[in-house]
Structure formats: structure tokens, C-alpha cells
Amino acid sequence: DQQVKQNSPSLSVQEGRISILNCDYTNSMFDYFLWYKKYPAEGPTFLISISSIKDKNEDGRFTVFLNKSAKHLSLHIVPSQPGDSAVYFCAASARGGAQKLVFGQGTRLTINP
Amino acid sequence: DTAVSQTPKYLVTQMGNDKSIKCEQNLGHDTMYWYKQDSKKFLKIMFSYNNKELIINETVPNRFSPKSPDKAHLNLHINSLELGDSAVYFCASGTQGSNQPQHFGDGTRLSIL
Numbered sequence: 715d716q717q718v719k720q721n722s723p724s725l726s727v728q729e730g731r732i733s734i735l736n737c738d739y740t741n742s743m744f745d746y747f748l749w750y751k752k753y754p755a756e757g758p759t760f761l762i763s764i765s766s767i768k769d770k771n772e773d774g775r776f777t778v779f780l781n782k783s784a785k786h787l788s789l790h791i792v793p794s795q796p797g798d799s800a801v802y803f804c805a806a807s808a809r810g811g812a813q814k815l816v817f818g819q820g821t822r823l824t825i826n827p
Numbered sequence: 828d829t830a831v832s833q834t835p836k837y838l839v840t841q842m843g844n845d846k847s848i849k850c851e852q853n854l855g856h857d858t859m860y861w862y863k864q865d866s867k868k869f870l871k872i873m874f875s876y877n878n879k880e881l882i883i884n885e886t887v888p889n890r891f892s893p894k895s896p897d898k899a900h901l902n903l904h905i906n907s908l909e910l911g912d913s914a915v916y917f918c919a920s921g922t923q924g925s926n927q928p929q930h931f932g933d934g935t936r937l938s939i940l
Contacts, residue, residue: 813921
């Protein structure tokens with residue numbers, strides 16, 4: 715039962731354009747959402763997060779949008795740079811407890827020069 | 828300074844052997860986690876310890892035994908290794924009850940021959 719889904723295994727974007735990565739979830743108890751970036755042979759690195767009380771969070775080139783009614787979030791990267799090429803994981807957790815992270819299966823983003 | 832460090836980075840061993848993976852964090856977090864990334868690239872929680880107390884155990888076989896000597900360390904011991912244990916194991920740390928991101932180590936790639 716995959717509670718967090720990233721339906722696009724890969725995405726290719728031209729340098730300088732916008733990259734949009736999508737994520738859907740099914741568990742309405744999730745109230746905290748994160749995006750992690752992962753390079754080969756390294757661990758996931760935290761990128762940006764959003765609480766369920768917000769619908770948008772921005773940090774530099776990265777913006778995360780949350781649509782609670784659709785149970786959907788997206789990560790926008792503008793402008794895309796070659797160093798952004800990596801696998802991006804969406805993750806979610808529910809309030810309280812040990813904050814177990816439930817991950818999507820990842821989207822491989824390739825930025826073409 | 829590495830925030831979450833795990834050793835070894837690579838571990839190649841034969842079926843039936845017993846092996847351990849060590850993890851240490853210097854972030855002052857009170858909670859540590861083990862995640863497994865399987866061949867399909869799904870990252871799934873295995874265990875979580877808060878101040879040396881087990882708080883998450885995701886129906887992992889008894890052959891896997893986490894040990895937390897103090898809140899900065901969480902080791903993973905695996906008995907009688909099987910082919911299906913081949914995966915990348917990630918250690919992470921965080922603060923329970925806070926909406927702060929978990930920080931991950933670089934992973935240990937375990938290969939069973």
C-alpha cells in the first residue's frame with residue numbers, strides 16, 4: 715500500500731527553465747511534507763518542507779505547493795541548474811509520535827545544458 | 828564535520844553470516860532511525876529509537892536487531908544474512924515531536940553473495 719506516490723520516474727528539463735515535480739498521498743493524517751534530494755552514493759539531503767497549515771513555502775529557487783483537498787504537492791525549481799540533476803524524493807509524516815517518514819519512490823531529474 | 832555518519836559504506840558478505848552497521852550523529856538529536864532502500868529504490872522505515880528506547884519497529888524480521896548504547900548511536904546487527912537483505916541501509920536522526928527534517932547518513936550498501 716503505497717501511501718506516497720511519485721508517478722513520474724524521470725523528468726528532463728532544459729537549463730534555465732522550470733522543473734515541476736509532483737507527489738500524491740493517500741493518508742489524510744499526514745500533516746508534514748518534505749522534499750529530499752539525493753545524489754548517487756550519498757544519503758538524501760533535506761531540501762524544503764511544508765506544514766499542512768500552509769499551501770506554499772518558498773526558499774530561494776525552490777517552492778513547494780500543497781493542495782490538501784487533492785492530496786497533492788509539487789516542487790517547483792526556477793531556474794533549473796545542472797547541479798539540480800538528482801533523484802528527488804517526496805516524504806510525509808503524521809503529527810506526533812516518532813514522525814516516521816513515508817517516502818515516494820523518487821523522480822530522477824535531469825537538467826540539460 | 829559529518830552530521831550523521833555510518834560505517835562501513837560497503838559491505839559484501841556471504842549468506843548465513845552475521846554483520847553489523849554502525850551509525851553516529853553529532854547533531855544533538857534525540858531520535859535515530861534505520862531505513863532500507865530496496866532494489867526498487869523504495870525507502871522504508873525499519874526502526875526508530877528515542878533516547879535509547881525503541882519506538883518504531885516496522886515488522887522487520889527478528890534477525891535484525893538495533894542497538895542504541897546512547898542517543899548519539901544506533902547500530903544495526905543482522906543475523907543469518909539472506910539474499911533478500913541486499914539493499915542500501917540509511918541511518919537518520921531527528922527530534923521527536925518537532926517539525927524538523929530528519930538528517931540522513933550516506934548509506935551502507937550491503938551485498939549478499
